[in-house]
Amino acid sequence: xxxxxxxxxxxxLLLGLxxxxxxxxxxxxxxxxxxxxxxxxQKLAEQLERLRLGKMLTALGIDRDxxxxxxxVVDIHKQMDRCNACSNTGECDTQLAQGGVDAGSIDYCNNxxxxxxxxxxxKG
Numbered sequence: 001x002x003x004x005x006x007x008x009x010x011x012x013l014l015l016g017l018x019x020x021x022x023x024x025x026x027x028x029x030x031x032x033x034x035x036x037x038x039x040x041x042q043k044l045a046e047q048l049e050r051l052r053l054g055k056m057l058t059a060l061g062i063d064r065d066x067x068x069x070x071x072x073v074v075d076i077h078k079q080m081d082r083c084n085a086c087s088n089t090g091e092c093d094t095q096l097a098q099g100g101v102d103a104g105s106i107d108y109c110n111n112x113x114x115x116x117x118x119x120x121x122x123k124g
Contacts, residue, residue: 060103082111
């Protein structure tokens with residue numbers, strides 16, 4: 001066999017092994033990141049349920065999973081912080097106790113603007 005052919009074959013074999021390794025590592029990385037993201041979103045959902053914001057989403061007819069998947073994590077944290085800092089908890093509790101809430105009538109809510117936009121976007 002010609003030495004040039006042997007070198008070419010060895011090079012192709014090495015290139016194939018590198019490509020296979022890359023594909024395996026890429027697949028493992030995607031699976032790991034997907035699982036990490038799901039765990040992070042689950043923890044975020046648990047935090048959300050402890051706040052009035054979770055109840056407000058339910059009262060507005062917004063599915064929690066849709067909310068968590070459609071909003072940026074930074075925006076979710078901002079909304080959670082605004083909910084924590086709210087001084088209108090009495091009015092919020094009263095409205096939430098009555099059941100369904102209209103996004104146009106939550107002017108007491110620190111997240112009024114973002115919830116109104118979210119309601120329009122998710123409910124179409």
